[in-house]
Amino acid sequence: MRRKGEMSDTDRLKTLEGDVVDLKKERKSLLKKNSHLSKITASYAKDKSKVSNSRKPFIFGIIVCLFGVLLCVATLYIEQSSPISTTFFNTAIQFFLHVSTALMILGAIEITVSLPGWMEYFKERLGETVIERSYLEKLSKDELRSLQTSALKAYFMDQQIDKDGSFLNYFYDGIHDIIGDPYRESYKSTTHISIIAGVFHSENTTTFKCRKARNEIQDEIHWTAMPGEYSGNFTTEVEVRCPQELVDLCSRRCNNHGNCGKPIRVYPSMVTATSPTVSAPTTGATASKKEVIEAYFSLEEFKHIDGLFVTLKVKAILHSNRFISLGVNHPTHGAEYTITYPDGYEIAHDHFGVNSDDLVIANSSGFFSLSTAKWLLPLSGIVVQIIEINSAPPVMPVTKTPANPENKPKD
DSSP states (O other): OOTTTTTHHHHHHHHHHHHHHHHHHHHHHHHHHHHHOOOOOOOOHHHHHHEEEEHHHHHHHHHHHHHHHHHHHHHHHHHHHHHOHHHHHHHHHHHHHHHHHHHHHHHHHHHHEEEEHHHHHHHHHHHHHHHOOOHHHHHHHHHHHHHHHHHHHHHTOTTTTTSSTTTTHHHHIIIIIGGGSSEEEEEEEEEEEEEEEEEEEEEEEEEEEEEBBTBBBOOOEEEEEOOTTTTEEEEEEEEEEOGGGGHHHHHHHOOOOTTTSSOEEEEEOOEEEOOOOOOOOTTOOBBBOOOEEEEEOOOOTTTTTEEEEEEEEEEEOOTOOOOEEEEESSSSEEEEEEEEOOOOEEEEEEEESSGGGGGGEEETEEEEEEEEEEETTTTTEEEEEEEEESSSOOOOOOOOSSSTTTHHHHH
């Protein structure tokens, strides 16, 4: 029987739980204070180390200056008190006087330079010198790369950022040089697909502006049809148009014979090559060898024309039930892909080398569009397939970078 005024077990349990909660809060508060105290201590030690390091030159300067003064006084005392007056003695006296003077000057300079105001001044001047363009241009590529690596180590606070197999080394070897490559703007690819006598016919028109990097635009147009994409009957047409504001420059740089600003039609030769045997992903059977069709057109005579406008037209017959790749092989700022196709069909599509969040996609009956305002790196683009509605869904291909660097995507 519980006495009057005595707490029940439930009340005791509640009290103990309250005490535990209070202890946990107090422990958390102490840990927080301890963490804050540790940060203050570390900051104090760091500041103390900085102050100590900054005082070392000052103390060294005082010691050197005092040593010079003592050497000078000792030399003068010996000169006045010694009865020796030989040539060697006089030369030694002059030598030690000059050494003592040099030590006093060196100590005075060290003391002056170590003063806070002068230290900040020299830091600012050194920083301005390092980032000055005239200084950077004198450095070799290896020296510039080392400077860039040091800056990245400081920025990311990681001294192992350039270790073997790191992404930074991959960046230098595979991506870094693209920054200085010529690029394109206003890239538009329009494809019209029609069916004639049960055969798919494709007409593609790609337009873009060539922009300079290191005083030159891209040196060629390279269009590639990957193995099995098309069945034949290729025709290609390239139209080059100089920007109107550069007509005078164009007439001096190329051999257009006064036709600047007007389209020039050129039919590049077709180059064929044989690709390795590939496996058909739907059946697992081994397909026969197929040709890679490539078209080249040199832009060498236009290489100084920034903003050169290019139109590439390609007509061909498509293989049915085959994905077609539409991509870029130069850095491209913004791109738009448009495909029109017959009723009763639909477009299956995927993209590679592009962030999905940066895409604007429209897909309705007979019309497909994909665009981005962001940059596309080489080997980026889309793959599409036109399929009959209510037919079996397509097997999406696994997007891989071609093992053969010559098998680039279409321009």
